[in-house]
Every structure is written in C-alpha cells, then in structure tokens.
Amino acid sequence: MDYPSEKPFENNDHLILERERKVLQEIQKSEREKSFLLDFSNDMTAVRTKDELAAVIKTALRKLDPHGGYVIRCMNPDGKTMTAYLHDPGSSTFDPALMDSVLAEKHPIEDGLQNRILDSNIPLLFNVERELARGNRLSYLELWKNMNFKTMVGIALRNHNSNIGLLWLSIDEINIPILQGICAQISTAISNIVANEQILHYKRQLEEENDYLKEQLTSSFAEIVGSGKAMQEVYRLISLVSSSNSTVLLLGETGTGKELIARAIHNASPRSKKLMIKVNCAAMPASLIESELFGHERGAFTGAVERRIGKFELADHSTLFLDEIGEMPLEAQVKLLRVLQEKEMERVGGKSTIKLNVRVIAATNRDLEAEVKAGRFRSDLYYRLNVFPINLPPLRDRAEDIENLTGFFLSKYSKNAGKKSMRISANALRQLQSYVWPGNVRELEHLIERSVLLATGNVISEVFLSPRSNDNTELAGMLPGRSLEEMERAYIIQVLKRCKGKISGPGGAAEILNIPGNTLHSKMKKLDISKAEYYGE
Numbered sequence: 001m002d003y004p005s006e007k008p009f010e011n012n013d014h015l016i017l018e019r020e021r022k023v024l025q026e027i028q029k030s031e032r033e034k035s036f037l038l039d040f041s042n043d044m045t046a047v048r049t050k051d052e053l054a055a056v057i058k059t060a061l062r063k064l065d066p067h068g069g070y071v072i073r074c075m076n077p078d079g080k081t082m083t084a085y086l087h088d089p090g091s092s093t094f095d096p097a098l099m100d101s102v103l104a105e106k107h108p109i110e111d112g113l114q115n116r117i118l119d120s121n122i123p124l125l126f127n128v129e130r131e132l133a134r135g136n137r138l139s140y141l142e143l144w145k146n147m148n149f150k151t152m153v154g155i156a157l158r159n160h161n162s163n164i165g166l167l168w169l170s171i172d173e174i175n176i177p178i179l180q181g182i183c184a185q186i187s188t189a190i191s192n193i194v195a196n197e198q199i200l201h202y203k204r205q206l207e208e209e210n211d212y213l214k215e216q217l218t219s220s221f222a223e224i225v226g227s228g229k230a231m232q233e234v235y236r237l238i239s240l241v242s243s244s245n246s247t248v249l250l251l252g253e254t255g256t257g258k259e260l261i262a263r264a265i266h267n268a269s270p271r272s273k274k275l276m277i278k279v280n281c282a283a284m285p286a287s288l289i290e291s292e293l294f295g296h297e298r299g300a301f302t303g304a305v306e307r308r309i310g311k312f313e314l315a316d317h318s319t320l321f322l323d324e325i326g327e328m329p330l331e332a333q334v335k336l337l338r339v340l341q342e343k344e345m346e347r348v349g350g351k352s353t354i355k356l357n358v359r360v361i362a363a364t365n366r367d368l369e370a371e372v373k374a375g376r377f378r379s380d381l382y383y384r385l386n387v388f389p390i391n392l393p394p395l396r397d398r399a400e401d402i403e404n405l406t407g408f409f410l411s412k413y414s415k416n417a418g419k420k421s422m423r424i425s426a427n428a429l430r431q432l433q434s435y436v437w438p439g440n441v442r443e444l445e446h447l448i449e450r451s452v453l454l455a456t457g458n459v460i461s462e463v464f465l466s467p468r469s470n471d472n473t474e475l476a477g478m479l480p481g482r483s484l485e486e487m488e489r490a491y492i493i494q495v496l497k498r499c500k501g502k503i504s505g506p507g508g509a510a511e512i513l514n515i516p517g518n519t520l521h522s523k524m525k526k527l528d529i530s531k532a533e534y535y536g537e
C-alpha cells in the first residue's frame with residue numbers, strides 16, 4: 001500500500017497554519033480597529049466645545065501616526081469656500097507666517113482637490129510633490145511642502161448626507177474603515193458644536209438685550225422729574241407702597257406719567273430683578289384680551305395652533321402693569337377679578353389650575369367711579385383694584401415743575417440729536433408755564449423734542465404751541481366788549497389759579513407774568529382780586 005509521503009502533509013499543514021495565522025491577524029486587526037473606534041466614540045460623547053473636540057482628535061490621531069498633523073476645513077455660508085476650523089501641525093516645523101495666512105484663507109471648493117474629496121465616498125490620497133509638479137499652486141500645498149508632509153489624505157465630513165467640510169490628514173497608511181469611522185463622529189460633533197454655539201450666541205444676545213432693557217427701566221426711576229408739592233405727595237405714596245404686594249391704581253390724565261410711576265414702583269419693589277410685564281387693555285380687541293392675559297391651550301379656539309403663555313404667567317413673581325384698565329371688556333373683567341382674588345388661573349381652553357404670584361398695578365385716565373355707575377366697569381373689580389390709589393396731577397397744576405421738566409427734556413433731546421446742551425429763553429419758558437397742556441408731560445416732551453430739532457442755535461427762543469390746545473375757555477368769549485382792565489384782571493386770576501395761588505418764587509404767577517412779585521401784589525390790590533377768586537380750584 002502506497003502511503004503518501006509525509007512531505008505533502010507537512011506542506012498542507014504549513015499552508016493551513018499560514019491561513020489561520022492570517023485570519024487571526026485579520027481578526028486581531030479588526031478587534032483593534034473596533035476597540036480604537038469604541039474608545040474614540042466614548043471620548044466624543046463628552047465633547048461639547050471646539051477645544052474638547054480638538055483634544056479628542058489629537059489623542060486619536062496620535063495613535064494612528066505619532067508625528068502626523070491635520071486640518072479640518074468647514075464650509076462657509078457662501079457654499080463655495082471652506083476655511084480652517086481646527087488644526088494641529090503634528091511634530092512638523094513650519095513657517096508661522098505662511099501657516100497663519102493659509103489658515104485664515106477662504107479656500108475655494110472647486111480647486112481640483114477638495115471638490116474631488118467632497119464627491120468621493122472613500123478617503124483620497126494625494127502626493128504633495130506630485131500635485132505641485134503638476135502646476136497645482138495651491139497655497140496649502142505650498143504650506144504642506146514647507147511642513148515636509150509627503151502625502152495627504154482627504155476625507156469628506158458629512159452630516160445627514162450633506163457635506164459640512166473635510167479633514168486633511170498627514171498619514172502614511174490609509175485605513176479606510178478607521179478614517180470613515182472617525183470622520184462620521186467628527187461630523188456629528190462639529191454640527192452639534194456649531195448648533196450649540198449658535199444657541200449660546202442667541203442666549204448671550206438675549207441676556208445683553210435683557211440687561212439693556214433692565215438698565216433702561218431702572219434708570220427711569222431717576223428720570224421722574226418734579227419737585228413741586230403735588231409730585232412730593234406722589235413720591236411719598238410710592239415709597240409707602242413699593243415694598244408691599246398691594247395692588248396699586250394709578251389715576252391721571254393721559255401723559256401724566258402713569259407708566260413711569262408704575263415702573264418706579266416695580267423697580268423699588270423686591271420684584272425688580274424680573275421685568276415688569278405691560279398689557280395695554282385698550283389696544284386689543286375684546287376677543288383676544290383673555291388669551292393675551294391668561295394664555296391659551298392648543299386648539300382652544302380656531303387659530304389657536306399652538307399653546308401660548310399669557311401675560312399673567314409671564315409676570316409670575318413680577319409685576320403686571322394693566323394700562324388703560326378702564327377699557328377692559330366686561331367678560332375679561334370677571335376673569336381678572338377671579339385671578340386677583342384667588343391668585344390662580346386657567347389658560348383659555350385649559351383644564352389645570354395655575355397658581356400665581358403676581359403684583360398688579362393698574363392705570364386709567366377714565367373716571368372709574370363714573371364707569372361703574374354707567375355699568376361699564378364691575379364695581380367688585382373697581383374695589384379690588386382701588387386698594388391703593390395714586391392720583392397723578394395734570395401738568396397745568398404743576399406749573400412749578402415746568403422749568404425742571406423742560407431742562408430735563410432739553411438735555412435729553414439735545415444729546416439725542418448730537419447737539420450741545422441747549423437752553424430755553426425766559427420768554428419761551430413763560431409761554432410754556434402759561435399753557436394749558438391738554439397732553440400733559442408727553443405733550444411738553446414732544447414739543448421740546450421738536451424745538452430742539454428745529455433750533456439753529458443753542459437757545460430756544462420760541463416754542464410753537466398748538467393754538468387748538470391752547471384754546472383757553474376761561475378767556476374765550478370775553479374778548480369782545482371787554483375793557484383792557486377786565487382782560488388783565490381775568491388773565492391774572494387764571495394764572496393765579498394755575499399756580500394754585502402762589503404769587504412769587506419759582507413757578508409762581510409773577511414769574512409766569514414776568515413781573516416782580518411786589519408789582520403783582522399791587523396789581524391784585526388795584527384790580528380788587530380776592531383770594532376766593534383763585535384759591536381752592
């Protein structure tokens with residue numbers, strides 16, 4: 001019997017062993033790759049910032065090539081160029097000026113290399129010398145030559161199938177699965193970092209706006225001008241009520257500073273860290289006011305496509321300023337009363353009850369008592385709001401404050417207009433002091449703003465008061481057939497009334513009439529003007 005010689009057996013064994021060794025090597029290599037990618041992936045999960053990303057990439061790439069460098073370029077918003085996002089020169093030496101200029105450059109995508117990488121699904125290898133020899137005078141090829149990088153691998157970075165940039169790597173050996181694995185993770189990390197940076201940017205912008213608004217609001221307390229008796233009383237009331245949680249009702253004609261005082265109360269209260277929320281009850285149709293105040297759930301009514309938070313919820317732990325409360329529709333008044341009494345509310349269309357801690361300041365230029373009598377305002381709500389009323393005096397009763405207010409608005413509006421600080425002539429000031437001011441401080445403010453813009457020099461010598469508003473009912477009708485003496489008498493009484501009987505000193509009738517106090521006294525005596533005729537109105 002012929003037995004096969006031992007040699008072929010030995011050869012076969014050798015081949016089998018060799019194959020097994022190769023398979024084992026492949027398995028070990030694949031295990032190493034898996035473990036490398038697993039480590040990389042674990043490190044990447046903790047990455048939140050660009051610096052953290054740079055540190056993780058550096059550690060990983062050092063394992064692949066201890067001397068290699070890399071650069072990541074990201075797509076610019078123009079969609080046509082890319083700029084360096086992260087880079088590491090590895091252990092190479094280089095010309096720093098050249099490096100800086102290449103890093104700052106916007107590299108066109110269509111440069112013959114980058115477009116090929118972005119179109120490819122696998123890493124592409126380029127020989128630096130050969131590309132330069134072909135006449136490819138790209139600045140980054142020059143830099144790599146300067147850095148002594150022989151070959152460079154380029155791989156596209158993609159997020160959700162769209163190119164966000166690419167990775168250039170100086171490496172001798174290409175391992176496609178490893179490079180693809182690394183790039184997939186880098187792409188996700190960069191997209192997240194960019195999104196985070198954008199959110200942070202918006203957050204910072206909002207914070208800055210918030211600080212700016214707060215500064216504007218806080219400074220508005222300092223912007224209350226007026227040292228006359230009437231305003232002294234207002235300041236006294238503000239200081240009494242600010243630190244409490246009491247509801248405040250501000251009453252006064254339009255433009256008397258109700259909103260200014262509401263802000264002052266809020267700013268002086270423990271709630272001042274949060275912004276005061278304002279609702280103008282007159283500016284909204286009745287159908288929307290409830291949703292504006294209390295918010296609504298999605299689908300609560302036609303058009304309520306999303307849940308909306310109302311002003312009451314926004315004002316939680318702060319102050320809600322209900323301007324023009326006299327205009328609020330009756331249905332909304334019922335709901336408002338409930339919130340004020342029970343300190344809780346439901347959104348329109350909502351089922352759950354929301355507890356609230358809101359301080360309410362309401363304001364109106366209407367006579368609320370008359371509104372109650374006329375059935376347009378609920379009496380229970382009126383009494384609930386009228387806990388601490390503050391009456392703001394009309395400007396015509398504060399002639400003593402006109403000079404200061406004028407000075408304040410002059411410096412504000414000359415600064416706004418980029419002009420040097422302006423003055424007003426004594427004559428023009430007298431005109432202002434004897435005017436009736438139907439629009440109150442707002443009207444004075446607008447008049448000064450206009451005058452500053454129109455003035456050519458540094459002094460406002462003339463003010464253009466609206467003749468309609470200046471219509472003086474007390475003097476109207478007495479012109480025909482009246483003697484000069486009668487006219488003089490009536491005019492002095494009118495000015496004395498406006499100055500609340502104050503004859504001399506700042507804001508007194510003599511100042512407005514531009515005559516010495518003694519002269520006014522003797523004129524009054526001569527014209528037989530009694531106290532009863534001008535006092536107490």
Ligand SMILES: Nc1ncnc2c1ncn2[C@@H]1O[C@H](COP(=O)(O)OP(=O)(O)OP(=O)(O)O)[C@@H](O)[C@H]1O
Nearest residue numbers: 223224225226253254255256257258259260441442
């Ligand atoms: N005492 C004051 N000192 C400085 N500025 C004032 C004063 N009072 C009012 N103003 C200014 O006049 C303008 C009108 O004031 P504000 O809006 O507070 O009045 P209002 O009574 O709320 O008016 P409305 O009833 O029309 O809403 C604002 O620009 C405000 O800054």
